[in-house]
Amino acid sequence: MRTYFDYEKLDVYHLELRFITWVTTLLAKIKQRRPDARITDVVDQLDRASISALLNTAEGNGRRQRRTRARFFDDARGSTTECAACLDALVAKGVCSGGEIDESKQLLLRIASMLTKLIERFDVSFSSSSSSSLIQEEPEEERFKDEDENEHEQP
Numbered sequence: 001m002r003t004y005f006d007y008e009k010l011d012v013y014h015l016e017l018r019f020i021t022w023v024t025t026l027l028a029k030i031k032q033r034r035p036d037a038r039i040t041d042v043v044d045q046l047d048r049a050s051i052s053a054l055l056n057t058a059e060g061n062g063r064r065q066r067r068t069r070a071r072f073f074d075d076a077r078g079s080t081t082e083c084a085a086c087l088d089a090l091v092a093k094g095v096c097s098g099g100e101i102d103e104s105k106q107l108l109l110r111i112a113s114m115l116t117k118l119i120e121r122f123d124v125s126f127s128s129s130s131s132s133s134l135i136q137e138e139p140e141e142e143r144f145k146d147e148d149e150n151e152h153e154q155p
Contacts, residue, residue: 005058012111012115013057015107015110015111015114016054016111018107019050019107019108020050020054022103022107023047023050023083023104026101027046030043030095033095039093042089042090046086049079050079050083052079053077053080054076056072056073056075057072057076059072066123067122070118070119073118073119073122074115076115077112081112083108084105087101087108
């Protein structure tokens, strides 16, 4: 496949396309097996979330500002986890079996992991050591040094 845009070079984008292909087949089977209005909302949400993940990845990769780019990748990751939850709901409703969705859940986990790495790469708050949202421990050697000094102190 010839690439025209930078997002087409991303491995995660191709995995998201692979998931959309898989989920489209599943949704067609579900609609044939059970034209049930109770599951229509979950099926529609799964379809929208799978497309949302792909589109947010593409749009995020086209953004120039690092924080904005990370926000789009974060939105894509949220849509990915939403897809996984929709699949769980279909299993809970008896529409699919756990075995039927297992491979796709592994694919979604891989996609989410890749998006997490992209978020960490472009979100400056992850790379900033002075960020108040990060909790850091003292290096072990310093902590043990202080403890050793306190052991020898006289009260």
